[in-house]
Every structure is written in structure tokens, then in C-alpha cells.
Amino acid sequence: MINKTPLQFIRQLPKAELHIHLEGAITPDTVLELARRNNCLDTLPACDEEGLQKWLMFSDFWHFIAVYLAVSNLLRTPDDFALITYQLGADMAAQNILYREVTLTPYTHVDFQDKGLAIHDLLTGLEQGRQAACKDFGVEMRWVFDIPRDMSFMDGDGRYNPLPAEKTLEYALLGRKYGVVGLxxxxxxxNAPALPFAHAFEDARCEGLWRVPHAGETMGPASVWEAIDHLYAQRIGHGVRSIQDPQLVKTLAERGIVLEINPTSNIRLHIYEDYAMHPFRQLDKAGVLVTVNSDDPSLFNTTLTQEYGVLAKHFGYKKPDLIRIARNAFQYAAVEEPVKTRLLERFDTHQNVQS
Ligand SMILES: [Zn+2]
Structure with missing residues (x-):
């Protein structure tokens, strides 16, 4: 193998990313541009990039959600969604990311925030950006539409409101012809158990959508068990706290349920105090299929390239393991089969040329 520094090697490695939120990938300069476009600068706590960066240094999960909703509120028109999708594609080209499965929360944009945005506007904007990025940068993107679980229990009485799940499923099914592949x-x-969402995930399964819920991030193993037992999860967003339950780790490994792990996100949201405490390596060693991802790169001040750097620097991974983990992201993508085969061939060809 040609001798390169780990960072050079990681930069050139063809990558796929399975866990990234569209709303959390908007850069501070674009946040400002969107606010100016839509005359809502007054909704932001700062009107320069430096001030915005400081605001993004959240103190806990709830501050993070508040930031997230404020950024979502700036996305008002199909052109706004086209712009940020296109920028995500440009970022893929810059990092040599061939494929991204991007999560967004249509219920927030269409129903929760009163912006006058219809699902058709949202889908049209996403598709415009996706096609333009594919044409200009040769990158592939697919969408995961996610249900906002805490909005399904917002009345304060602990009662489940099925509307967010029903609407999100409806939008995901409508969006299939525009590249939506998962729920x-x-x-x-x-205080937001998974069981009440089982109806939506059962329908998603029948309709051939992938089931990719978050679990095992803000709660422990019981939440991951619920995602497996009631939501037919094929991959789990985060899932890191599964490490507290050896039987769960064994089940994840045996059933080939993939974890979408986001190390820097976990540190920034204080799931773990530092990288030394993070269980990435233990989960991998136990035979769980792991991938590495950036989650909300702009909000956590990271990139996918940097997350691979974390694997090398903090978890001691060498090149063969980095290749193995990178390949997992292609292998367990929800993209349709002919495209997946083509992407895997590109990935494998790159390794053969390098060796
Ligand atoms: Zn996430």
C-alpha cells in the first residue's frame, strides 16, 4: 500500500454517509443568507457568522433542539431546500463522499412550523437540488424522512398523538419517486417510547421502506430493544448505549442490525465525556456492524472526513479497518440495488488501485 498519512488516506477514500440531517448540515453563512432571503434575521440571536458559531455551542440536548428548530424555521421555499441540498452535494464532492442518505423531518416544515409550505413544495425543492448535485458533482443522495418523536407526546399528559407519524409516513410514500428510501x-x-410508533413502521415495512430509527442515544438499552422489537429496525441511529447490555450487543451482532455511530455528536451532546469513554471500538470488536457518520456537521463543527480521523486518532484504527468500516456504509445503504452495486464496485476498484 502506498505510504500516506492517515488524513491523506481518509481524504482519498471513497466514502458513504448514512446518518446526516439536512437541517444540521447548513453552514453558518447559508443560515444568514436564508434569514436575509426570507426576512427573518430577527429570529436569530446573531447576525454575523462569528455570533452564530457561538450560539451553536449548545449546552445540552434541549438547547440543541432549540437551535435545530430555529434553523428549520428559515427554510421557507422550494428554492431554499434546493439550495441547501445542492450545497450538501458540493460538500460531498469536496470530501469524496459518493453517497449520502440524508435525514430530514418534513412534519416540522409542513405541519409544525406555520410557513405555508406544502409537501409538494418541499419535495420539488429537494428534487431540484438533488438532480443538480448529481449532474454537477456526480454524487448520489437518497432521503430518510423521520418522525419527530417528542412532538408526538407534546400535550404534556404523556398521551401519544399519532399525527406526526401518520403524516411523515404519508410524505415518505409520496416521496418515493423523489428518492425517499427510509422511515x-x-x-x-x-418520555417518548417507541412502541406507539409501531403502526407507522409496520406500514413502512409493508411498503418496502427501510426502518432506521434513532435509539440508544438519550436513553439506554431498553430504547434499542424497543426499536428492534416494535419498529423492525434494520439500522439504528446511534445505538451506542447498547453497550450497557451484553445480550443486546449479541442480538445486534447476530441479526446484522447496523449502527450509525456519530462519535463527535455523542461528545458534544454529553452522551460520553470524551472519546476515551466512547464504546465504538467495543461494539465493533463484539461483531456489531458499525458505520461512522457526522450527524449534524455544522452544529457539531465536524465533517465525515474528521469523523474518520477520530477513528484513526482516538480509537486506534489502521487503514484495513478504516476500509472495512467505510465499506459497511455502502453495503448497508438503503439505496436500490443497481446503484448500490455500482457504488460498491467503485469503492472496491479504488482499493485495488491503491494496493
Ligand atoms: Zn441523528
């Missing part, structure tokens, strides 16, 4: 479940797991 997710996001937001805080605290």
Missing part, C-alpha cells in the same frame, strides 16, 4: 424516528427518546 426514521428522531428527537429525544426521554
Amino acid at each position: 426514521g424516528l428522531g428527537g429525544s427518546e426521554v
